[in-house]
Each structure stands twice: as C-alpha cells, then as structure tokens.
Amino acid sequence: MYKITPAENGLAAVPGFYCGATNVGMRPDKTQGDVAFIRSETPCDIAAVFTSNKFQAAPIKHFQRYPEGFQTDFILINAKNANAMTGEKGVEDIDTLMAALSSKVEIHNPLMSSTGVIGYRLPVEKIIAAFDMLNFTATDSDKAARAIMTTDQFKKELAYKVELGDGACFHIAAICKGAGMINPSMATMLCFIITDATIPKSDMDALLLDGAEHSFNRISVDGDTSTNDTAMLLSNQQSGTYDKAAFSEVLNRLMFELAMMILKDGEGANKLVSFEVKGARSDAEAQKASTALSNSLLVKTALFGEDPNWGRIASTIGASGISCDERKLTIHYDDLLIYSDTFRELDKEREAQAYTIMKKEQFKVSCDLGLGEGSYTSYGCDLSYEYVKINAEYRT
C-alpha cells in the first residue's frame, strides 16, 4: 500500500537538488529567464529518451558521447536556440560552456538541453557571462520552469510525494516545455524529471520508456518530430526507499499530466480530444488509425468548427491503411452513437446532442472497428486561426 499526494514547489520538492535560471539576453523579455539549470548535490543515475529525428541536435550528440551508465550532477538548459544543424561546432560550443562552468561550480559529466530556432550557433560568450548571475544553491523551480518555455503560454511543473508506510517516502518532480501540436522547431518537447527514490537503473530505463509511450508519444505533434525532443529522469537515490508499483504509477501519472498540459497549451488550441480506437485486428492497427485521427487536418478543423461531421472521422480511418469494414464500424462522441451500419444519417435531435458534446473543452471520440481486440488511445487538439498565425509569424 502506498499513498501519492501532490507536493509544493516543483523541483524543490525533491531533497538534494538545486535549480534556477537567469536571462542572458536571448529572450527580449528580461523578466523571464532563457537559461536554466538543475543541479544535484550528488551524482545521479540517468535514463533518457530522445527524438527519432535523424538530425539530432548538438546536446543529444553531446549526451551520447558519455559511456553507458554514466552519472551526472548538472543539466544546463536554454530556450530560444535549438543548437541543431550546427555541426561539430555545436558540440564544441557545449564543451566550451561546460569548461567555463566548471570554474564556477563543481560539476561531473554535465549535460545540456536546448530548444528554439534551428541553425544558429549558441551565443557562447553571452551565456558564459551569465554564469556569475546564477546561484547554484537556489531552489527556484518556478524560475527554471519559466526559463525553458518557448511558445508555451503557461509553465509546466509538477511534484508528488509518495508515502510507502512506516514513514518511508520518496519524491518525484518535473519541469517540462512544449506547446500543443507543434513548437518552434518541430514540436520540441523537453522534460526533466528528478527523484530521490532509490530506484535501480534498469527500472529507470524501462519505466521512463513506458511512461513516454503512454504520454508524450500519444499526443498529436502532427507527425513531425523535433531535432531536440528529450525526456530525462534523474535519481540521486537519496531517500533509501523504493517501490516499483508506486514509482511506476506516480511516474505515469506525472508524465501523462504533463502531456495533457502540453496539449491544453496547444498553439491556438481550444479543445482536448481523446481518440480511442478499439476492435482493431491488432494494437498496432488501432494505433495507426488513432494517430491518423489526432493528426488529421480535416478532423482538427472540424473540431475547431464544432461540426459533428463523422464522415471525416470515418474517411481518416479508411485512409489510414488498416483493415476496416463500414458495416462493422461504430463511432461515438462521448456516449452518443453517431455512426453504425444501421444508423447513418443524424436526425436533428442526435445532431443537437452531438453539437453539445463538441462545444465542450474536453471529449472523447471512440471508434470500434468490430474486427478484433486491438486498441489504442491518442490525444489531440483542434486547429484554429491562431495556430496558423503563431506558426507563420514565429521567428520573423
């Protein structure tokens, strides 16, 4: 038996970690930071998942130079510049930064993570000059969470305390950035999770992967994958306690909540819709159809228009390349049946009910293919004028 309760102060909820941020001049609004750090008193085990984009950003290449199973006690994070498509120079810039940093604070195997525009070198001098402004024993999670934002409209920060009984407990906390479907340079999503649970390294790797599969990998980022996507889990092992079931549950909850925050912060998005596909020949086929739905421009614009046009749902499933049969398919919006073989054209009453559901900020589209046991749920948002505006105007 264990008990999970929300904790205060974000990253500061986990003993043994420090965090903070400053503005080095990359972000015009000086009241918000653009460089943040997370530091641990002791070396941490690390699990990490990175983008599948072939053009991995320099910080990811830098990470991969460390040997398997290395430990770290420091992550430097910047916004406004992705340090991607910057070649070997991009990695050298990180080495230069870390060398300068090591004269200010003791660090072991430091990591870096970046988000922002692709194709520009980091302003190394500016960042080094700012190291004097950072207080490496601060616990300012709010400031760090805000410093890593790009088009995000609100900070994403969560913390939980897990009590295992007899006074034994551990903590987990995270900051995260990412705004809905797409971010500046392709849906960049950064997530830093820290814990004092005494968790085996093998569990860290497996549970982080599993958590990502049920959270960040299920939200619509329109099929694009950033050069910089990163989710990391760091443990300083300090609590002396661990329970796999409890850790798995709290990690999944934390990552899922962060993923939903990203969707709700969708660029110009007003609605959060879950797309459940069941009755597919396999989970893989259900995933294909569900992902097609949450990525479809036509479905997204119909959501924005609050139009209960189930034809777009059906057609997207039909075009997704999976096995399907229009006589066996059923479609529900929440609990309202809006398509089945024996029931096609919407009568006025049912259409009115469908409108009511579509006006909600959150609802479920559920499609049963009637062919097997495969199922999958992904999460998407609507596509509004505001989205086009944000993405047309970004950078310039």
Added chain:
Amino acid sequence: MYKITPAENGLAAVPGFYCGATNVGMRPDKTQGDVAFIRSETPCDIAAVFTSNKFQAAPIKHFQRYPEGFQTDFILINAKNANAMTGEKGVEDIDTLMAALSSKVEIHNPLMSSTGVIGYRLPVEKIIAAFDMLNFTATDSDKAARAIMTTDQFKKELAYKVELGDGACFHIAAICKGAGMINPSMATMLCFIITDATIPKSDMDALLLDGAEHSFNRISVDGDTSTNDTAMLLSNQQSGTYDKAAFSEVLNRLMFELAMMILKDGEGANKLVSFEVKGARSDAEAQKASTALSNSLLVKTALFGEDPNWGRIASTIGASGISCDERKLTIHYDDLLIYSDTFRELDKEREAQAYTIMKKEQFKVSCDLGLGEGSYTSYGCDLSYEYVKINAEYRT
C-alpha cells in the same frame, strides 16, 4: 513527329461526345449545376484509378461490379453528396437512378461519380425528376465543369488536339474538380478524360496510371485520401489514329496541368511550391522526404509567413525516416543556396534574397542529400487562415 495544340470548348473538342449539367436542388445557387453527364455516341473503352481509402464510396463499388474490360457510354456525376459510407443502399440508389435514366436515353453500363459530404443518401427522387431537364445531345462542357465543383474557386477544363501528320489527328479533353490540399470530404479529386484516339486498352491502363503518378499523386493532399477519388480515361476510338509517344506526352501534360490547377485553387492557398529531393539513397527515400515536405504543417505555415526558416525544411527531412547526414545536405530556394555544411547561418544579404524568392507565387525548394541517385519532386501550397476557415465552416 507530332504537334500538340490547345483546343477550344473543353470536352466538346472531342468528336462523338456529349456533355451537360443541370441543378437538381442540391446546390443552393441555382445558376450552377450540381448534376452533370458525359455521354458517348458509341461504347468507350475505360481506364480508371480509384482512391486507396478502404471505405470506397458507392459509385466506386458500383463500377467494380462490372466485368473486366467492359465498355460504357455514360457517366453521371454529382456534387454536394459523396454517396460514401452509405452501405448497400448507396449502391442500390445508383441502380435506381440508372434504371430511371435508361427510360430517357439509351445507355450501356452507365457509371456514376460523386463528390460532397460523406454519410448521406443521394436525393434519388430529386435527381430523377431532373433527368427531363438534361439535354443528352448538348455539348456544354463549361456547364459540366462547373457542376462538379465543390469548394473549387474556378472550373478545371482542358483540351488538346494532336496532329500526327498527313491530316491524321486525335483529341483529348478533360474536366476535373478538387481544391488544393483538401476538399470537403478529404481532398476529393475527380477527373474525367475523354479521347477519340484509337488507343489500345492496355495502353490506356498503363498511361493513365503513369500520368496519375506524375500529377495527382504528387500534390499535397495532406496525407489524407478521399473515399471518392477517381480519375477516368474514356476512348471512343473514333479518330482511327494513335501514336503512343504523342498520346503519352499529351496525357501527362494534361494531367499535370490539371494537378497544378488544383494546387493553385488550394483552399486559402497563395503559393505553389515544388519540393525536389535528390541525392537520396533511392527514389523511394526521395519520395518519402519530398512528400513529408509538401505535407508538413510547419513548412506550409512558414511558406505562408514567407519566412526563410530552412530549419523547418531540414527537420522535416530528418523526421521523415530516411537516411540523411547534415554534413552532406544542401538546401536551395530556387537557385539560392541557403544551407550547406560549410554555410549555415544566413547573412543579411542572403536572407534578403531568400525573402524575395519566398514572396513569389511559385518557387522551388531543392534538397540534395548527397548520398545517392534517388530523386522525386512533389508539389505543395501554403497553409493560411483562409484554409482553417473553409474547413472549419464546411458543411455547417
């Protein structure tokens, strides 16, 4: 040697064919038809390519009931209703229509084609009542071309005359509908091509497929495929002349021009951009990257914003799942190099040149992967506020 020249009067340029249209009340604007027909004096050979959507519309199922190699002399086409996801009843409705039609005009193996909203039965009574308003010996191609439009802003109609020397000649003509990235119910594209060339049936099949591969299959329809997509080639064989090279050239030209018309008529689109990918490991890899570019929301919004942000181009290629290496990649906008390994950040002058190119209505993005001989070009358009408006408001 042969000579290809444009011909007047659309479908009427081909001897032996009739066409026309009327408004049966599905389209509120009574000055524009919603039901059109194409009729041949004599039975025609047919080649056809259909949507790959698993939920094929009723007219496609109806077509497929005919035996291999059948001939037809009549196509009925309607807008405003896709007759898709209408089950067996949808096919029965076509039979009912054709039975009624056969009492008005002699027809053999008649075909139907539909475009519009998914999930509603055809207004069979209304359509039958309108048969008396159709003049089956009319040659009103303009009216037919306009009747099949949905969100199209202009009619799509082309005709060519091909002179083979010594007075021998044949004709080819087409009407087509489709507006840019996406149409009402998923990018529906209908194209009807007629000819009097005495072309072998096997050439018809092969050349139509080849023509579609170089035209309609290369324009961005955002990865969605309609339940109704159809391209048909009918030949009445009347001219007594044929030349494979000439026919192939004129058919490809006609289909490519129609495809570009569809892109130019893109819902809310202002720019037509070709995405050439070369130097790929294989043509298939080049196609994957090129298609990813013409479908990418981030690329499309950058085009709309006229932002020379090559990072979005690079990141889309990196995410497309093909082999690539940032040290070997080069990117050009028209003739302007905007990315190479030795040349990354844009200087002011080059950025100004890039802006000038992006302000054009038509330009080329060319990416050389530097890895092999594979190449592919696809065609896309920008994504504007207008697109979202059209697709959010459609139907309601």
